[in-house]
Amino acid sequence: MTAIAWQRRRATAARFWADFRSHxxxxxxxxxxxxxxxxxxxxxxxxxxxxxxxxKATAPAHAAPSAEYWLGTDQNGRSVLTLLIHGTRVSLIVxxxxxxxxxxxxxxxxxxxGFYGGWARSxxxxxxxxxxxxxxxxLAIVMATVLGASLLNIVIVIGVTSWPGTARLxxxxxxxxxxxxxxxxxxxxxxxxxHQMTRHILPxxxxxxxxxxxxxxxxxxxxxxxLSFLGLGDPTRPSxxxxxxxxxGTGAMSNGEWWFxxxxxxxxxxVVLAFTLVGRALEVVLNxxxxxxx
Amino acid sequence: xRGYVLKKVGWxxxxxxxxxxxxxxxxxxxxxxxxxxxxxxxxxxxEQLIRLRQQLNRPMGEQFVEYLSNPFAxxxxxxxxxxxxxxxxxxxxxxxxxxxxxxxxxxxxxxxxLGIRSGWRRGSRFDRITTGTTNTLYAMPEFWxxxxxxxxxxxxxxxxxxxxxxxxxxxxxVDTLWHMVLPVTALAIVYLAEYTSxxxxxxxxxxRQDYLTLARAKGLREDLVRRRHAVPNALLPTMTxxxxxxxFVIGGAITVEYVFSWPGLGLLTAEALRGPDIPLLQAxxxxxxxxxxxxxxxxxxxxxxxxxxVSTR
Numbered sequence: 001m002t003a004i005a006w007q008r009r010r011a012t013a014a015r016f017w018a019d020f021r022s023h024x025x026x027x028x029x030x031x032x033x034x035x036x037x038x039x040x041x042x043x044x045x046x047x048x049x050x051x052x053x054x055x056k057a058t059a060p061a062h063a064a065p066s067a068e069y070w071l072g073t074d075q076n077g078r079s080v081l082t083l084l085i086h087g088t089r090v091s092l093i094v095x096x097x098x099x100x101x102x103x104x105x106x107x108x109x110x111x112x113x114g115f116y117g118g119w120a121r122s123x124x125x126x127x128x129x130x131x132x133x134x135x136x137x138x139l140a141i142v143m144a145t146v147l148g149a150s151l152l153n154i155v156i157v158i159g160v161t162s163w164p165g166t167a168r169l170x171x172x173x174x175x176x177x178x179x180x181x182x183x184x185x186x187x188x189x190x191x192x193x194x195h196q197m198t199r200h201i202l203p204x205x206x207x208x209x210x211x212x213x214x215x216x217x218x219x220x221x222x223x224x225x226x227l228s229f230l231g232l233g234d235p236t237r238p239s240x241x242x243x244x245x246x247x248x249g250t251g252a253m254s255n256g257e258w259w260f261x262x263x264x265x266x267x268x269x270x271v272v273l274a275f276t277l278v279g280r281a282l283e284v285v286l287n288x289x290x291x292x293x294x
Numbered sequence: 295x296r297g298y299v300l301k302k303v304g305w306x307x308x309x310x311x312x313x314x315x316x317x318x319x320x321x322x323x324x325x326x327x328x329x330x331x332x333x334x335x336x337x338x339x340x341e342q343l344i345r346l347r348q349q350l351n352r353p354m355g356e357q358f359v360e361y362l363s364n365p366f367a368x369x370x371x372x373x374x375x376x377x378x379x380x381x382x383x384x385x386x387x388x389x390x391x392x393x394x395x396x397x398x399x400x401x402x403x404x405x406x407x408l409g410i411r412s413g414w415r416r417g418s419r420f421d422r423i424t425t426g427t428t429n430t431l432y433a434m435p436e437f438w439x440x441x442x443x444x445x446x447x448x449x450x451x452x453x454x455x456x457x458x459x460x461x462x463x464x465x466x467x468v469d470t471l472w473h474m475v476l477p478v479t480a481l482a483i484v485y486l487a488e489y490t491s492x493x494x495x496x497x498x499x500x501x502r503q504d505y506l507t508l509a510r511a512k513g514l515r516e517d518l519v520r521r522r523h524a525v526p527n528a529l530l531p532t533m534t535x536x537x538x539x540x541x542f543v544i545g546g547a548i549t550v551e552y553v554f555s556w557p558g559l560g561l562l563t564a565e566a567l568r569g570p571d572i573p574l575l576q577a578x579x580x581x582x583x584x585x586x587x588x589x590x591x592x593x594x595x596x597x598x599x600x601x602x603x604v605s606t607r
């Protein structure tokens with residue numbers, strides 16, 4: 001019995017991979033993500049964390065790229081490359097953690113709304129619509145100001161403000177799953193609400209959520225960059241937005257210090273683009289209805 | 295139809311109330327001493343502090359009723375500018391409307407055109423290049439685009455709305471236009487990505503419709519099928535989404551205005567949070583939310599008028 005189940009799962013995974021592989025842009029995106037993931041994991045090996053300490057910086061400030069400092073130095077004489085490598089870690093962690101929060105809230109709200117219907121649905125979806133209407137960045141700014149600047153708070157702010165999209169998606173999907181025959185079977189066999197929601201609805205909703213998760217990460221990383229750029233990030237943990245904030249604050253643009261402005265932005269663009277490409281491909285693979293037929 | 299309008303208006307009022315309540319309680323969640331935060335960097339006599347504290351010591355309900363009575367006309371002073379918040383905001387509205395309006399207009403026209411071109415010949419070289427470009431543009435933070443423009447196009451003014459010493463209506467207008475070039479470009483580049491993909495997606499949705507087959511069957515040229523039949527139908531959802539995207543537009547305006555020191559609401563927001571200037575931040579947030587709610591309502595109503603297929607019951 002279990003052997004058959006595993007065989008089937010393996011076959012499904014193989015089919016999924018073959019389908020995914022046919023999207024060349026998604027493979028490129030995956031490659032970029034693997035590369036940045038590697039940098040994030042081995043950040044401390046690639047660049048000495050002591051280089052982040054302003055008091056230990058020995059290089060001249062605003063120095064152009066040289067053999068020793070490949071991407072020059074910032075206003076305190078820290079190597080921009082070191083900041084960039086450690087920024088990768090911060091940006092990825094914030095993006096992933098905030099997405100996790102958003103997905104958990106969105107999935108719970110969506111499943112409850114879709115499963116119970118009626119009043120629960122009107123109330124929960126009304127709340128979701130309200131959150132969708134509130135402009136995202138001003139809300140995030142206000143919350144970040146109220147909570148104070150720290151890495152955890154940035155994660156919370158982005159997570160708490162980006163769940164409505166997930167909730168809507170999950171609710172719509174739950175509504176269609178709820179009416180399927182196997183749900184009737186589960187009810188007839190005496191399965192309670194909790195059992196139905198966790199054992200039947202959740203596994204059937206998850207594949208669609210997966211594609212949405214990947215797209216949410218890209219938005220979360222962009223939001224983190226924007227908030228850090230506005231000075232709401234954790235000053236002790238430099239992220240890409242923090243580097244750009246420093247570059248702007250010390251007039252790097254008018255001095256033509258391209259090494260200070262260009263690389264952090266390029267990293268953001270590459271990672272966000274990679275997540276977007278992978279997410280779009282996943283959407284098409286997991287939901288064939290989205291395929292743009294001839 | 296009347297029921298539909300009433301329903302939409304009612305929903306907007308409900309949302310507005312939600313935002314007001316949210317705005318009130320969020321700032322009551324401030325960690326630490328609220329008085330300290332409100333009066334940071336200002337000299338206040340002990341009597342003034344005691345009066346403020348008494349105000350905050352009253353029951354929450356009472357404070358809320360007072361807040362509800364006039365969230366807009368409130369005589370609260372900004373802690374940074376030491377003037378009533380709504381007076382400061384009033385001066386800053388028009389630069390933002392000018393900047394964002396121009397950028398949205400430029401981006402919408404170009405985006406719709408690009409979306410039609412790439413959606414109609416889906417899978418073509420042009421389509422692949424456009425889609426790839428819009429995906430990349432979409433991944434760019436607006437403020438970074440602005441910073442790169444300042445760095446690489448130094449002959450354009452990098453900040454402000456007017457140069458010092460320019461006078462006369464005509465000279466000032468030309469000077470403002472000159473200052474607008476870079477910020478409008480930065481905003482338009484990022485909005486363009488959004489609008490192109492929306493227009494492309496709605497045109498692709500129309501491609502499978504039977505009425506296009508009919509139009510071709512009766513012998514219309516391909517060009518006319520596109521212009522007279524597909525595009526007008528695809529434009530409807532695009533117009534609505536452009537309206538609905540206003541929240542997204544505001545986010546871009548904040549950082550771009552900050553980078554270019556454009557004296558609008560976005561720069562005001564950035565200035566308010568450096569304090570932080572809580573009363574000002576609260577008012578700006580309320581105004582932004584109000585703007586999005588009003589435009590969402592307009593989009594809903596416009597859609598119902600323009601597209602008879604929308605159920606208005």
